[in-house]
Amino acid sequence: MIPKNDIKNVIFIMTDSLQRDYLTVYGNEWMKTPNYERFAKQATVFDNNFTEGLPTVPCRRAMMTGRYTLPFVGWSPLRPEDTTVSDILWGTGIQTSLVYDTGPMRLPKYGYSRGFEYTKFIHGQELDNHFLGDVCHLNPDDYLEEESMKGIEPHIIESMKHEMKGILANRQEWRSQDDHQVAKVTLAAANYLENEVDPKKPFFLWVDSFDPHEPYDSPSVWDYNDDDCPYDPGYEGKDQFEQIPGMVEGRFTEPQLKHIRSLYAEKITLVDKYIGKLLDKIKNLGLWDNTLIILTSDHGKPHGLDEHGHGLMRMVRPWPYVEMAHTPLIIRYPGYGEGERVKSYTQSCDMAPTILDMFGMLNVEGKKTSGFDIQSSCNTEDIQGVSLLPLIRGDEDAKTRDFAISGYYGYAWTIFNDDYSYIHWLRECESDDEMFEILYDGFGSADGVHAETRQSEDMWTCTPHTKVEIPEADMLFDRNKDQYQLNNIIKEQPKVGEKMLKKLKLFMGELRTS
Amino acid sequence: MFTQLTSGNCMAAIADTEQGVLIGYKELCPHCLNMEKMLVKYSKTHPDISLFRLNIEESPDTFKELGGERPPTIFVIKNNSVVAQKAGLMNPKEMKAFYQRS
Secondary structure, three states: OOOOOOOEEEEEEEEEEOOOOHHHOOOOOOOOOOHHHHHHHHOOEEEEEOOOOEOOOHHHHHHHHHOOOOOOOOOOOOOOOOHHHHHHOOOOOOOEEEEOHHHHHHOOOOOOOOOOOEEEEEEOOOOOOOOOOOOOOOOHHOOOOOHHHHOOOOHHHHHHHHHHHHHHHOOOOOHHHHHHHHHHHHHHHHHHHHHOOOOOOOEEEEEEEEEOOOOOOHHHOOOOOOOOOOOOOOOOOOOOOOOOOOOOOOOOHHHHHHHHHHHHHHHHHHHHHHHHHHHHHHHHHHOOOOOOEEOOOOOOOEEEHHHHHEEOOOOOOOOOOOOHHHHEEEEEEEEEEEEEEEEEEEEEEHHHHHHHHHOOOOOOOOOOOOOHHHHHHOOOOOOOOOOOHHHHHOOOOOOOOOOOEEEEEEOEEEEEOOOOOEEEOOOHHHHHHHHHHHHHHOOEEEOOOOHHHHHHOOOOOOOOOOOOOOOOOEEEEEOOOOOOOOOOOOOOOHHHHHHHHHHHHHHHHHHHHO | OOOEOOOOHHHHHHOOOOOEEEEOOOOOOHHHHHHHHHHHHHHHHOOOOOOOOEEEOOOOHHHHHHOOOOOOEEEEEEEEEEEEEEEOOOOOHHHHHHHHOO
C-alpha cells in the first residue's frame, strides 16, 4: 500500500474564493502574494484549471470523489454511494486528516468531513459565526453604506445584520493578525504536522481555509496599527467588509467597489502570508522533499461591473463567468516540473485521482476481506478525473483533455477551449428536450438523483439574497480577444456556437455513461 | 474487445455464451458510442463476460426478434440465452447492478 518512491505524503491546501487574477503568479501586477510566487517557482503552475461544478460544495464533492457533478448534482450532502479519497485510504495504513474552518464541510448532515481519522475544526466562520455569543462594542451599521441597502427587502437587511453581529462577536476578541481565521487554520495544520502525525507512516492532510471568502475582515478593518488598506490608502468611506449582496448598479459607487476589492486583495495577501508560514513549517519538519503539495481554490468572486463580476456583488446569480470558473492550481511534485507551466485543461475532479496516484492507489479494488459489503464499494472504479502526475513528470503519453466544462447544476453549463467559451443557459424548456432525456433516462435517475429534483433544488449557494435569474439566450466569447467574456459574439459566429454546444452536450452524455 | 455479430450468427453466438452482454447500436449514434466506451470500462473489472455488438441498421429483424426497440439497447446473456434488456444510458456501476439482478 505504501508507495515505493520517496514521496510518502500528500498535503492538499484549499483556500476558498481565491480568485486567480489576484495572484501575481497568474499575472496580477498590483498586489503582493510573494509566498504563492515563491512556491510556484518550485512547483508546476496550471494555466487552464476550471472548477466543473460551482460553487463551494459541488466543487469539493468533485475534488473528493474524482467525479464530475455538473449534470447530476448540486449543493447537497455526500451520499452513501459517493466514494471519497478518505473512504479509499481508510484502513490502508495511510493517516488521513482534515484541518478546516469551512462551515459547509463541517455540517454533520452534509458529510464532507467523513472518513478523515483526524479532524480539527476552527470555529468562527460562516454557519458558525455566532460561536462566541453576543457582540459588545462593535456595530454592523459602522460597516454598511446606506445606499448599499437601497431596494433590498427589510428582512434581508435584518438577516445580514444578524450575520454581521456574529462576525463582529468573534472579531471583537482579535488583537493581531494571528487571530484571523486563516492564521488559526494554518497554525493548527502546522501543529498537526509537528505534534500529531506519526512520522513513521505516510499521511494525507487536507487543509481547508474559508479565507479569503467574505467577510473581507482584513487587518486594516480592525486597525491593529491604525494602518490603511495597503491597496487603497486614504479611503475615507466605511469598510464594507460584509457586503449586502445583489446587483451593483445604483447601490455601490466605483470608489466603494474599488475599496471592497482592495479589502479582498488585502485578505488574499494575509492568506498568502500564512500559507507561506505553513510551507515554511513543512520545510522545517523535513517534509519538503517527500510530500506532494497542492494549492488550489474552488472559485473566484464577483465584485462589480464588467471584468470584476458582470454586475454582481457576491455570488447572487448562477452565472458561471470566467471570474468564477477559472481557478488557480499549483502542484509541487518533488523532483519534477519545477518552475514549469502546464497549458492542458484540468478540472476539480482531477484532484482525487492525483492524490490517489501519489499513494499508488489509483486503481484499487474494494476491500474483499472485511465481510462488509460497503467496504467492497470503496474502490476507484467511479473516478472520471485523471491523475495530473504524468503531466507534471512530462510523460510522453500524458494528457488530460483539450477543453474544460464549468457551470451551476440545473442553471448553466459552460465549455472553454483554446479559442472560445460558450455558456448554455438551462431554461425551463430544457426539461422537454433530448438532453434531459439523455441525462435522466436509464433507471429514471442520474447518479441516483431523480429527475424531478433537478429544477427544484434551489439551494445552490450559501450567499443570502440570491435569485435564480439567467439570460435569455446562450453566449459565445472569443477567449483570445475577450478573456473576461464581455463581448457576446454568438450572432456573428452562429456556426461556432452550434459546434461548441454540440461538443458540450456530447460530453455531458459521455459523463452519464462513465 | 467486441465480437461483431450479424443476422447470420447472432442467435448461434447467444446460444453458445454462458455470460455475455450484447449492445444493439447504430453506426452514427453518439450515445451508442458512449455506451460502448462504458462497456469497455465495465469489462475491465468483469473479464469473464463476453462483449458482442449488433448493428441494428444492418440486422433490423434480428434486433426486433431479440425484443429491441431503440438504440442503444443492452441485452444481458446468461446461460445461453438473453435474460434481460434495457434501452438508454448506464454507467458502469448501473451496468454491474443491472447484470447482477438480471
